[in-house]
Amino acid sequence: MNSSPVKHQSSLGTESIIRLSEVVKGFAGLDVIDGISLSLKRGEVLALLGPSGCGKSTLMHLVAGLDHPDSGEIVIGGELVNGETGRVGYMHQKDLLLPWKRVMANVTIPLRLKGMSKAEAERIAAPLFGPFGLEGFEEYYPSQLSGGMRQRAALMRTYLYRRDIMLLDEPFGALDAITRERLQDWLSGLISALNTTVLMVTHDIDEAILIADRVMVMSEKPSRILEEEEIPLPRPRSREMVMEDDFLRVKRRIYSILRSGGA
Numbered sequence: 001m002n003s004s005p006v007k008h009q010s011s012l013g014t015e016s017i018i019r020l021s022e023v024v025k026g027f028a029g030l031d032v033i034d035g036i037s038l039s040l041k042r043g044e045v046l047a048l049l050g051p052s053g054c055g056k057s058t059l060m061h062l063v064a065g066l067d068h069p070d071s072g073e074i075v076i077g078g079e080l081v082n083g084e085t086g087r088v089g090y091m092h093q094k095d096l097l098l099p100w101k102r103v104m105a106n107v108t109i110p111l112r113l114k115g116m117s118k119a120e121a122e123r124i125a126a127p128l129f130g131p132f133g134l135e136g137f138e139e140y141y142p143s144q145l146s147g148g149m150r151q152r153a154a155l156m157r158t159y160l161y162r163r164d165i166m167l168l169d170e171p172f173g174a175l176d177a178i179t180r181e182r183l184q185d186w187l188s189g190l191i192s193a194l195n196t197t198v199l200m201v202t203h204d205i206d207e208a209i210l211i212a213d214r215v216m217v218m219s220e221k222p223s224r225i226l227e228e229e230e231i232p233l234p235r236p237r238s239r240e241m242v243m244e245d246d247f248l249r250v251k252r253r254i255y256s257i258l259r260s261g262g263a
């Protein structure tokens with residue numbers, strides 16, 4: 001088990017499903033993202049961890065194609081996608097479910113937008129209600145669900161957009177602490193089962209360690225990658241691990257990197 005810190009260096013490879021190369025972004029002349037490079041292999045879960053306001057959402061918007069980088073490259077599935085939307089599913093803190101549509105109609109929106117019939121879209125979505133903890137709630141409206149269930153529905157919709165990649169932007173940031181912990185445990189198991197590639201941003205160290213294969217720590221803005229850590233914990237992971245030595249060791253190291261801000 002190698003738990004030593006890995007200084008950030010480009011691990012760009014041809015087999016990457018997501019690759020960012022020297023991405024720079026600023027607003028009104030002020031740099032927010034200051035040359036970030038990273039890559040994810042298929043099936044890998046990478047968490048970007050950084051202080052509030054360091055540019056995590058800005059970076060996710062760039063990967064989702066909601067904004068253009070000022071310079072650098074964003075390549076998804078081998079194609080340059082700088083500023084092009086529609087390549088990946090992107091989930092926010094807010095569930096953004098349509099309140100007038102039932103859960104089944106909400107989660108199948110990506111498939112319907114791709115031109116699939118209602119029957120076909122529902123046939124594909126139906127078996128996922130179990131794994132996403134929503135079995136029996138297909139015909140409910142979002143307002144009839146708990147906050148955690150709404151986030152699971154939003155996550156399912158993101159997954160149905162493109163099953164091999166998900167972008168998660170502080171997916172549980174708006175939930176109360178207990179619900180957040182439950183969903184972190186659940187997501188950690190689900191991701192392993194789905195074998196999907198996940199790029200996630202968070203400012204919650206436990207969340208990053210519980211869910212990710214690798215964690216990259218971002219500095220304050222203008223943000224850079226300070227350091228990269230492999231998470232040396234076996235899967236499946238569970239909440240009990242947060243008290244274990246391996247978990248605490250990596251948490252202490254990440255915490256000290258965050259605190260030092262790269263100084």
Ligand SMILES: Nc1ncnc2c1ncn2[C@@H]1O[C@H](COP(=O)(O)OP(=O)(O)OP(=O)(O)O)[C@@H](O)[C@H]1O
Nearest residue numbers: 027032050051052053054055056057058059203221
């Ligand atoms: N469209 C925009 N125009 C001007 N400034 C922006 C814009 N979007 C983001 N910023 C600035 O970029 C910086 C980073 O914002 P961003 O939301 O990406 O940070 P964050 O790390 O996601 O924060 P948090 O953890 O609080 O959600 C902030 O200072 C913000 O004011």
